[in-house]
Amino acid sequence: xxxxxxxxxxxxxxxxxxxxxxxxxxxxxxxxxxxxxxxxxxxxxxxxxxxxxxxxxxxxxxxxxxxxxxxxxxxxxxxxxxxxxxxxxxxxxxxxxxxxxxxxxxxxxxxxxxxxxxxxxxxxxxxxxxxxxxxxxxxxxxxxxxxxxxxxxxxxxxxxxxxxxxxxxxxxxxxxxxxxxxxxxxxxxxxxxxxxxxxxxxxxxxxxxxxxxxxxxxxxxxxxxxxxxxxxxxxxxxxxxxxxxxxxxxxxxxxxxxxxxxxxxxxxxxxxxxxxxxxxxxxxxxxxxxxxxxxxxx
Numbered sequence: 560x561x562x563x564x565x566x567x568x569x570x571x572x573x574x575x576x577x578x579x580x581x582x583x584x585x586x587x588x589x590x591x592x593x594x595x596x597x598x599x600x601x602x603x604x605x606x607x608x609x610x611x612x613x614x615x616x617x618x619x620x621x622x623x624x625x626x627x628x629x630x631x632x633x634x635x636x637x638x639x640x641x642x643x644x645x646x647x648x649x650x651x652x653x654x655x656x657x658x659x660x661x662x663x664x665x666x667x668x669x670x671x672x673x674x675x676x677x678x679x680x681x682x683x684x685x686x687x688x689x690x691x692x693x694x695x696x697x698x699x700x701x702x703x704x705x706x707x708x709x710x711x712x713x714x715x716x717x718x719x720x721x722x723x724x725x726x727x728x729x730x731x732x733x734x735x736x737x738x739x740x741x742x743x744x745x746x747x748x749x750x751x752x753x754x755x756x757x758x759x760x761x762x763x764x765x766x767x768x769x770x771x772x773x774x775x776x777x778x779x780x781x782x783x784x785x786x787x788x789x790x791x792x793x794x795x796x797x798x799x800x801x802x803x804x805x806x807x808x809x810x811x812x813x814x815x816x817x818x819x820x821x822x823x824x825x826x827x828x829x830x831x832x833x834x835x836x837x838x839x840x841x842x843x844x845x846x847x848x849x850x851x852x853x854x855x856x857x
Contacts, residue, residue: 571793574786575802581783583809586657588775589649590818594760594768596653600646601759602769604752606776607784611745614785618741626739633735634743640728641747641784642754647721655714658811658822658830663718664725665807665833666694668840671726678730690840697832700825729799732791740792744784748776804837 592599616623651660669691676682732740764772791799814820822830 571790574790578786579805586814597758600755603776604748607780608748610781615741637743642750644724647717651718655711660718690836693836697829700829
């Protein structure tokens with residue numbers, strides 16, 4: 560790895576970590592806004608789309624419209640995956656506990672590794688396969704809590720949909736690094752608004768909720784999407800999803816600290832299993848990369 564490649568990798572890591580911090584505020588916003596789910600998604604999508612488009616045109620200056628006109632199937636695929644992830648992600652938090660949704664989402668690096676192998680032939684490492692099995696055990700333990708009435712199958716199902724969509728998005732962005740993806744992220748926010756418009760009641764939103772929705776769209780969505788779009792083009796797809804996994808412990812942590820929302824008993828058992836698999840895998844990957852860099856320097 561050359562010095563330029565190392566700098567590029569570190570910049571990508573910084574962007575993706577910051578995107579995870581932005582995304583981790585989703586639980587606080589969803590729990591603090593009293594509007595219904597469809598109204599939240601509709602209003603948030605409009606604000607997020609405007610924010611991402613504003614950033615895109617600021618960066619590209621006079622080339623913005625030319626880039627939009629040149630959009631092809633990778634951008635459209637990214638738009639659909641991102642929209643699906645938005646609806647699934649916010650819906651999962653709305654209908655089940657934040658801890659449950661995040662534990663399921665914690666499996667996204669392993670799902671991404673599988674999707675990347677099937678579609679772009681990025682072969683997963685042995686540690687990824689072992690961590691995937693351990694994480695699956697933890698998710699099954701967590702899901703067993705539904706028998707005790709904890710959470711909602713709808714919310715957990717939406718979390719699974721979000722995980723699959725994020726995995727697909729990461730692979731598309733990695734495979735087509737030369738394709739500008741910011742317009743796709745902006746369009747995905749507006750597509751989310753279009754899909755939910757027919758069921759939303761924006762006229763019923765209070766001034767307090769409207770202010771929170773604007774902040775939700777700009778901070779959590781627009782900023783998070785923009786940073787992830789920049790960062791995911793600079794590092795491997797599996798690394799990007801591993802780093803966004805920081806969102807997993809942070810999201811329920813914020814709601815526990817500020818809103819006193821506690822996870823279910825099954826999640827307290829299954830969650831640590833998933834997190835152990837996730838962060839154990841991260842540490843092993845970081846150690847392996849350091850060994851490679853040392854060998855190359857020598």
